[in-house]
Amino acid sequence: MAKTSGTEINIGIGIESAAAPGTAVAEAYFIPWSEFSLQSVAEKEMFKSARGIRNETSNSMIKRKYSQGSIGFVPNVEVMPFLLSLALGSVSSSTVSDSAYTHTFSVQNTNVSVKTATITVEQGGVETAQYTNCVCNSLNLEVSDSYAKCVAEFIGKFGTTDTISESFSKETEFAYHQMTAKFGTSFSNAAGNSATPLKAFSLNINNNILTDEAFLSGSNGIVTGGLIPGRLSISGSYSLHFADTTELAKYRANTKNALIVTFTGELIGATSLELITFKLGKLILTAPPLEYNIDGLTVLNQEFTVEWDTTDYEISAIVVNDQANGTGSRYNPA
Amino acid sequence: MKVTSKKEIFFNKLGWGIMKGETKELPEDKDSQAIILAHPSISLVEKTAGHSTAEKNK
Numbered sequence: 001m002a003k004t005s006g007t008e009i010n011i012g013i014g015i016e017s018a019a020a021p022g023t024a025v026a027e028a029y030f031i032p033w034s035e036f037s038l039q040s041v042a043e044k045e046m047f048k049s050a051r052g053i054r055n056e057t058s059n060s061m062i063k064r065k066y067s068q069g070s071i072g073f074v075p076n077v078e079v080m081p082f083l084l085s086l087a088l089g090s091v092s093s094s095t096v097s098d099s100a101y102t103h104t105f106s107v108q109n110t111n112v113s114v115k116t117a118t119i120t121v122e123q124g125g126v127e128t129a130q131y132t133n134c135v136c137n138s139l140n141l142e143v144s145d146s147y148a149k150c151v152a153e154f155i156g157k158f159g160t161t162d163t164i165s166e167s168f169s170k171e172t173e174f175a176y177h178q179m180t181a182k183f184g185t186s187f188s189n190a191a192g193n194s195a196t197p198l199k200a201f202s203l204n205i206n207n208n209i210l211t212d213e214a215f216l217s218g219s220n221g222i223v224t225g226g227l228i229p230g231r232l233s234i235s236g237s238y239s240l241h242f243a244d245t246t247e248l249a250k251y252r253a254n255t256k257n258a259l260i261v262t263f264t265g266e267l268i269g270a271t272s273l274e275l276i277t278f279k280l281g282k283l284i285l286t287a288p289p290l291e292y293n294i295d296g297l298t299v300l301n302q303e304f305t306v307e308w309d310t311t312d313y314e315i316s317a318i319v320v321n322d323q324a325n326g327t328g329s330r331y332n333p334a
Numbered sequence: 335m336k337v338t339s340k341k342e343i344f345f346n347k348l349g350w351g352i353m354k355g356e357t358k359e360l361p362e363d364k365d366s367q368a369i370i371l372a373h374p375s376i377s378l379v380e381k382t383a384g385h386s387t388a389e390k391n392k
Binding site for chain 1: 340341342343344345346347348354369372373374375
């Protein structure tokens with residue numbers, strides 16, 4: 001009997017053509033995952049009418065067929081463009097310069113134009129499942145005192161089957177010591193300021209996918225292209241030592257700051273470096289921040305919601321890697 | 335056919351890997367070659383013009 005260990009689970013991802021969401025594409029990258037739960041869901045509805053028996057159900061049906069779950073991984077410059085393209089929706093890529101390409105991700109405000117992916121999951125020798133029309137419901141990033149951790153939650157079509165031949169490349173896997181955080185009144189102001197040492201940082205990009213709207217008459221499966229994002233909510237937190245009143249005053253006076261968080265990796269060309277940068281327009285500090293620790297330091301834990309700003313907007317992310325996206329074939333196929 | 339790679343990559347099912355900057359012969363199996371050559375970080379090592387001419391004259 002075949003049995004499957006966790007390390008035999010291989011996950012490939014490819015972004016589907018914008019013109020043909022739900023049409024399977026080949027895997028463009030294999031994700032070295034650390035946690036995983038994506039699978040087919042056959043949601044049941046029980047028939048509970050009275051018919052002279054005590055048992056509470058005498059029939060049932062599959063109410064909804066879809067796939068749902070998450071992939072957890074350490075961020076690097078190869079995997080993040082796929083997830084940022086899916087989470088934010090809009091991509092602009094540079095031509096090559098010093099062997100490096102700069103990919104800029106921003107929010108697609110036309111919410112029916114959400115990007116979709118094909119996610120293929122090889123489950124040892126038992127089955128290779130393929131999930132098409134996958135949209136990114138949320139993307140989380142957490143960094144404290146070790147490797148950074150991302151978790152992307154997906155919703156897609158009910159699984160079919162496929163085959164894969166996986167490959168894995170050795171990348172710079174980002175951790176807290178490669179991260180800097182700069183605050184300022186605007187992006188340009190923040191970029192010129194010194195980095196603020198943080199104890200921890202987290203970011204949550206939530207597309208609030210309107211799952212209920214994806215099921216229409218004629219089928220209990222997801223309509224192709226039917227997973228539409230709702231309101232975009234971006235939130236998170238950062239914590240730092242309580243050494244002066246600067247951060248406390250921001251919370252008390254609702255001082256809106258921009259934040260630039262950057263992970264810097266290895267050299268790509270002569271001078272260009274691997275980079276992942278998150279630029280957050282205006283942080284609204286939402287919770288009383290002081291945390292008193294009798295056996296440790298007093299800490300400010302700032303929870304924030306990102307507010308849209310006329311100049312800096314809400315969020316953008318920049319990845320510098322060595323992968324071309326010149327014809328839009330890798331991160332935003334037409 | 336020889337290839338080179340921008341990264342250290344291993345193809346599990348093929349049992350074939352390549353180091354960053356290494357030049358290495360592809361496996362003989364055509365399907366394996368196609369899988370390896372489809373990787374965006376791997377490229378064929380082009381023969382120099384002189385070499386090609388010498389081969390033609392053989």
